[in-house]
Amino acid sequence: MTLDDILEQINQAEKIVILTHENPDGDAVGSSLAMYHALKAYGKSPDLIIPEHPRVFDCLPGINEIKTQSDIEHYDLAISLDCATIKMLNGFSKYFENAKVKVCIDHHSTNTMFGDYNYVNPAAPACAQILLVVLEYFGIEITKEIGTCILAGIITDTGGFKYQGVTAETFEFVAWLLNKGVDVSKVYRQVLQTKTKSNFELNRIASDRIEFFENGKIAYTYITKEDEEKVNAENGDHEGIVEIGRDIEGVEVSVFICQTSKGCKISLRSNDYVNVSDACMVFGGGGHPRAAGCTIQGTIEQAKEKVLKEVSRLL
Amino acid sequence: MTLDDILEQINQAEKIVILTHENPDGDAVGSSLAMYHALKAYGKSPDLIIPEHPRVFDCLPGINEIKTQSDIEHYDLAISLDCATIKMLNGFSKYFENAKVKVCIDHHSTNTMFGDYNYVNPAAPACAQILLVVLEYFGIEITKEIGTCILAGIITDTGGFKYQGVTAETFEFVAWLLNKGVDVSKVYRQVLQTKTKSNFELNRIASDRIEFFENGKIAYTYITKEDEEKVNAENGDHEGIVEIGRDIEGVEVSVFICQTSKGCKISLRSNDYVNVSDACMVFGGGGHPRAAGCTIQGTIEQAKEKVLKEVSRLL
Numbered sequence: 292m293t294l295d296d297i298l299e300q301i302n303q304a305e306k307i308v309i310l311t312h313e314n315p316d317g318d319a320v321g322s323s324l325a326m327y328h329a330l331k332a333y334g335k336s337p338d339l340i341i342p343e344h345p346r347v348f349d350c351l352p353g354i355n356e357i358k359t360q361s362d363i364e365h366y367d368l369a370i371s372l373d374c375a376t377i378k379m380l381n382g383f384s385k386y387f388e389n390a391k392v393k394v395c396i397d398h399h400s401t402n403t404m405f406g407d408y409n410y411v412n413p414a415a416p417a418c419a420q421i422l423l424v425v426l427e428y429f430g431i432e433i434t435k436e437i438g439t440c441i442l443a444g445i446i447t448d449t450g451g452f453k454y455q456g457v458t459a460e461t462f463e464f465v466a467w468l469l470n471k472g473v474d475v476s477k478v479y480r481q482v483l484q485t486k487t488k489s490n491f492e493l494n495r496i497a498s499d500r501i502e503f504f505e506n507g508k509i510a511y512t513y514i515t516k517e518d519e520e521k522v523n524a525e526n527g528d529h530e531g532i533v534e535i536g537r538d539i540e541g542v543e544v545s546v547f548i549c550q551t552s553k554g555c556k557i558s559l560r561s562n563d564y565v566n567v568s569d570a571c572m573v574f575g576g577g578g579h580p581r582a583a584g585c586t587i588q589g590t591i592e593q594a595k596e597k598v599l600k601e602v603s604r605l606l
Numbered sequence: 607m608t609l610d611d612i613l614e615q616i617n618q619a620e621k622i623v624i625l626t627h628e629n630p631d632g633d634a635v636g637s638s639l640a641m642y643h644a645l646k647a648y649g650k651s652p653d654l655i656i657p658e659h660p661r662v663f664d665c666l667p668g669i670n671e672i673k674t675q676s677d678i679e680h681y682d683l684a685i686s687l688d689c690a691t692i693k694m695l696n697g698f699s700k701y702f703e704n705a706k707v708k709v710c711i712d713h714h715s716t717n718t719m720f721g722d723y724n725y726v727n728p729a730a731p732a733c734a735q736i737l738l739v740v741l742e743y744f745g746i747e748i749t750k751e752i753g754t755c756i757l758a759g760i761i762t763d764t765g766g767f768k769y770q771g772v773t774a775e776t777f778e779f780v781a782w783l784l785n786k787g788v789d790v791s792k793v794y795r796q797v798l799q800t801k802t803k804s805n806f807e808l809n810r811i812a813s814d815r816i817e818f819f820e821n822g823k824i825a826y827t828y829i830t831k832e833d834e835e836k837v838n839a840e841n842g843d844h845e846g847i848v849e850i851g852r853d854i855e856g857v858e859v860s861v862f863i864c865q866t867s868k869g870c871k872i873s874l875r876s877n878d879y880v881n882v883s884d885a886c887m888v889f890g891g892g893g894h895p896r897a898a899g900c901t902i903q904g905t906i907e908q909a910k911e912k913v914l915k916e917v918s919r920l921l
Contacts, residue, residue, distance in 0.1 A: 475772065
């Protein structure tokens with residue numbers, strides 16, 4: 292059983308590092324922090340090294356203990372959370388690659404099993420929800436602190452308890468958290484609902500640009516680098532934009548292109564039947580059947596043409 | 607105990623009518639339908655007479671059995687659900703007033719106790735959630751059908767499980783529903799998430815018009831009758847507009863004015879500390895501390911000035 296092996300590795304390790312994917316979302320940050328608190332409670336002193344996160348997550352317990360680098364070159368154990376490929380560890384993959392033992396805990400169906408031990412459950416709506424099972428198996432008590440971080444991961448990765456992957460366990464866990472005194476409503480508001488002014492402005496610009504294709508089954512919009520500069524956008528200020536199109540009646544796939552210095556970042560969301568992960572895989576990306584992403588080089592117009600062609604094929 | 611009395615009245619009544627407030631929202635429609643199914647399961651043949659509802663609720667079981675009028679002048683029993691005042695029963699108040707026995711089940715703190723028997727619990731996040739307690743007390747089994755209608759009420763009145771009133775029972779109930787095979791995600795999408803094209807267009811117009819006052823603590827926007835005509839708006843197409851402002855960082859109160867043939871309809875939402883029900887009461891309206899409404903006569907500019915003055919006082 293993988294979890295027994297992982298626990299054994301944790302027991303044996305002295306220097307542990309926790310890592311997650313680039314451009315970390317709520318599940319990445321929440322899962323990492325939950326694991327961090329859990330390992331500390333278990334008597335370990337892990338390092339949590341994750342990239343710059345959207346400031347909506349500053350409310351989470353332990354957020355100030357995140358490191359952005361480490362002098363330790365060879366950790367005894369590296370644990371990657373919510374990350375589908377080693378490439379997505381980006382600048383931090385060295386800590387993973389150089390570790391004696393590598394563990395991967397994730398819920399992406401496109402996970403490449405890049406650890407020595409991989410605990411990957413694509414049926415879980417969030418990596419954070421997997422931790423509920425993992426920590427219980429390890430005999431680590433879910434404190435209010437750990438529960439809050441897990442909750443942040445679940446809320447963000449289920450779009451606020453609304454995506455199809457959400458399970459009875461999700462809701463039972465939230466009921467339990469509420470009974471423990473966690474202000475679920477406050478956490479929800481902080482990590483998912485509240486928009487920064489820049490995020491609001493980007494949403495407004497993207498809304499104004501929405502175009503429909505294939506009889507309204509595809510909604511398309513984009514944000515340029517100039518838009519971002521104009522509204523002083525920060526990391527995380529694109530949250531919610533791809534959902535604008537997805538939530539319009541009749542739309543099956545929402546396409547959002549965000550121009551970055553590394554190319555056009557494509558986000559796809561679908562409602563009922565299109566596996567958008569398939570479309571992203573064509574361009575070297577991936578994700579979940581209803582939420583996926585990739586990067587395409589070239590102008591926004593070129594990227595738009597390529598991605599719309601792929602998505603149309605899947606309708 | 608009021609519930610014993612209400613059950614006795616149900617037992618004694620032959621002709622029962624179920625009513626709810628004008629411009630019915632998801633809690634009004636969901637609660638009414640749940641009570642309708644419950645009374646049928648209990649061996650009664652109630653009439654469900656409610657005003658035109660937004661078509662997002664067409665997915666709910668029993669929706670086609672709603673009547674818009676009745677030949678029966680004197681019902682044995684009238685049950686009003688989710689309605690704070692008799693005035694809000696609007697064109698249907700006659701069925702209530704003429705009934706031999708009047709029952710009021712509600713969760714508005716501003717409820718005027720206009721029934722002979724009033725079961726009002728302002729601590730419940732939705733009237734539909736009260737029905738969980740009521741039906742269990744009556745010994746009526748919550749079927750998948752009844753559960754789905756209750757879920758619709760809870761989802762819409764809690765903004766998708768996110769408002770402060772949400773309780774552990776809410777989440778336990780949803781877990782239970784999921785285990786019963788209800789597609790919670792689908793119901794959520796249908797009743798709350800999906801926007802009609804007209805709704806999307808109104809949201810876009812309202813977003814473009816947002817103004818901030820009092821150092822960004824108040825967000826204000828409006829929709830005119832011409833806007834509605836331009837986008838072919840239907841009943842329900844204003845859903846979500848007042849939330850746009852509320853969800854922007856730093857905003858405490860969101861003010862939305864909708865021009866109607868009866869005057870300017872004001873919707874207020876607050877985040878943390880302003881009791882917007884107080885502001886609405888000044889203009890003869892009411893609601894909940896964080897969500898309330900009223901109607902002000904005059905032009906949009908006049909209504910804006912009046913309501914912003916009241917809201918500013920409460921900051």
